[in-house]
Amino acid sequence: MRYTHAFVPTLKEVPKDAVTPSHVLLLRGGFVRMVGAGIYEMLPLGLRVLTKVAAIVREEMDRAGAQEVLMPALLPKEYFDESGRWDSFGDTLLRLKDRKGGEYHLGPTHEEIITDMVRRDVKSYRQLPQNLYQVQMKFRDEARPRAGLLRCREFMMKDAYSFDVSEEKARQSYESMREAYHRIFRRVGLDYRVVAADAGAMGGSTSAEFQVLAQNGEDAIVACTACEYAANVEVAASLRGARVTVEVPAFERVQTPARKTIEEVATFLGKPASATMKALMMVADGAVVMVLVRGDHDANEVKVAKALGASDLRMATDVEIRAASAGPVGFLGPVGGWTGKVVADLALDDGGGYVSGANEVDHHLTNVVLGRDFQATVADLRTVGDADPCPSCGAALKSYRGIEGGHIFVLGTHYSAKMRCHFLDEQNVEKPIVMGCYGIGVSRLVATTIEQHHDGDGIRWPMSVAPYHVVVTTAGKGDDLDGAAETLYRGLTERGVEVMYDDRDERPGVKFKDADLIGFPLRITVGKRGLAEGKVELKARAEKEAVLVPLEEVVERVASMVRDQGGRLRSA
Ligand SMILES: [Zn+2]
CATH class of the missing domain: 3.90.960.10 (YbaK/aminoacyl-tRNA synthetase-associated domain)
Structure with a gap:
């Protein structure tokens, strides 16, 4: 993409209510625009990132054996009536009427609809297990939408639902989703902890949150510095200390x-x-x-x-x-x-x-x-913190702020029993199907990625989700510079690298500033002095210094950096 043709409306000033780094940088970098409170449109750069995150989610869900479906966002009232959620969901449910007075709502989550989908056709244990998922816009009338893509009223979510013959099998589905989530969060490039929502309870957890560590996170969590233990501070267990052995005099x-x-x-x-x-x-x-x-x-x-x-x-x-x-x-x-x-x-x-x-x-x-x-x-009445030992292994705990990026549950038969989603087991006994549900806030992951990967100059996208892998700029004017940049642009594109060619007639300082703000992982600068030696500058966004690379090597060098850092080259 040539910058002069690209729709990248960067901003110098952002609205005062934008204070969270991801909110500020998404607006400044021209990734998104607010249309209404908690409602955002995705501009080209924002959509490229969102699409990449969604692609990683889809690949890992498919790899885990889940199948993609697409349920409607506009839903008749009757399904939520069956589960009782039409009333219990409260003001968060966006309700509306059609021209005939029929009552509808916009889907905040789809347990009822998927349960209906499965109960129509699945009758026997032979048809189970099933795991169905969708990537779709969700609607929740949040009381206080805020922080850009972190808390919206319309947002993209991946929701998956598993259907099994028993609690034990449901746990296997849950474990397989947990593994898939690990791969997703790692591939997106996030530092996260899996937090058991009911830590300390007997019999293992049936629900866990994938918490992305971020200074601005809403959730307070503690995580062990040595083992996998992590918990919300509200449930993190504190340990009883050693008993005092000396005699205490009377008070x-x-x-x-x-x-x-x-x-x-x-x-x-x-x-x-x-x-x-x-x-x-x-x-x-x-x-x-x-x-x-x-x-x-x-x-x-x-x-x-x-x-x-x-x-x-x-x-x-x-x-x-x-x-x-x-x-x-x-x-x-x-x-x-x-x-x-x-x-x-x-x-x-x-x-x-x-x-x-x-x-x-x-x-x-x-x-x-x-x-x-x-x-x-x-x-156990107190909040544990940095000085406390891990209840699991005794090593030191560390406290963090986190943003919930994903949540996995064993639902049991809550919905299937209410909605008569039954099957016949091997003995021909009718039973409710045991369900699990698994959510990832796809648009929220875009924001949490920025919360974790930014500095004073802008975003530092991980290669796997960057809008473009590399930006090519010229420092100075001249046909020789433009020609070399043009050749590089074409060469990289042919090699499958996603390139933004900054062909604007701007000072190098302006271009570098924008490149840092938008956060391309790599920058190639074609300058007079380097070119005289047949070299260009290659600089990683995360590094301070650029390196000089011979022109004829730069395409391969960049292609392998993209691959090594989790990016994907487009096939010709
Ligand atoms: Zn531990």
Whole structure:
């Protein structure tokens, strides 16, 4: 493609609400344009990337034995009525009426439709397993569409559905999808972790998220630095420490004048924050409870709610604390005064003595021992972080932000039972088919790739999904330069390399800036001095320095770089 013919409307200024790097760079680089809130059009460069990501997804799904179908986006209400999702999906479902008043919606996901597709024709175990997928636009009326392609109302998704005769077979399908997803995420060039959504549960996980590591990710995860363990912080298990073996003397009341915060109290008493306990007053389903965690730890509300079996949990207000307790706000503790429920984190249950509030203004207790001086329900209540050991192997955990790029589930018979998607087994017994579903946000992967691969100058596309493999530019003017560039452009194209030839009449600085912004993995520059020696400059986007390569070698050099880096040469 010649730049002078290309539709690449790059921008100098981007809208103020674009702050996420992928959002900014997709707009600035002329990849996408916003049409409405959370609605984007793909310009030529954007579509080239999207198509490449989708092609990788399709190849790996096909390799895993899945078959592609295409279901409609416009769907009659009756299918969601059958599953109950017409009501339960809520405002996220984009509903509409046709001219006769018939009710429809735009598909946010297709479990019902695919279940219907299969139940019409599959009757016997002999016809199973099946794995069907599609790559299609999905619609969700997000309350707050934002961050460009990361959270849209219309987006491209790959959704696959497996159909098996048993839970065991469904797990095999799930494992095969997990493998396919590994290949997809690796080929796109992403650094990711597979996060078990129900980590710690017995019997292995039936759902996992493929989390792409990114500073701007919505999800907080921890991953082991040594093994495969990774989990959302909300479910990542913390470990009980070693038990304290020395005898702890009886607790003592000490004065802590005007010291309220953990920091102030610990410093005043000459102890580390880890020798104190924090009492958080929370309201769980209407009742005030005392939640205890070590002074240097953070209580995790999801874990606390789970430990209490509470469906509603929030911090108590000062008024609520005063009404429920005998002690003053800021000096509350589990010993004396408090008669309500107490839950304590595992870390406090080590037999050690801790500093706690004394339920009296300007006073704390030292050497308070859980189990000796007060009783509490002990549970895993805290958020694990960098300092914690991996629950699986004991090595150090590291915390990350992540963006969910894919999600795989064993669905079981949730939809098939409701929708009577049954089969006859070998004994001629009728049973619901066991399903799995597997999603990848294809357009979201484009954005997450940028989140991971960019610098101050622009995007650094991995070769496998770059809009073009290489940009050819000239530095300076002259027929000899233009001629050499033209020859290279043709030679590379014939070799199957995807080339953008920047033939604009612009200063080299402008062209280099645009090349870096758009993020071509390779740049060839034809300059006077090099050409005098029969050489051109070849520079990788990720490298600082260019190398001089003889003209007659450059086509082969580039072709092999494209291949080695996961790109694909077009066959003639
Ligand atoms: Zn580990």
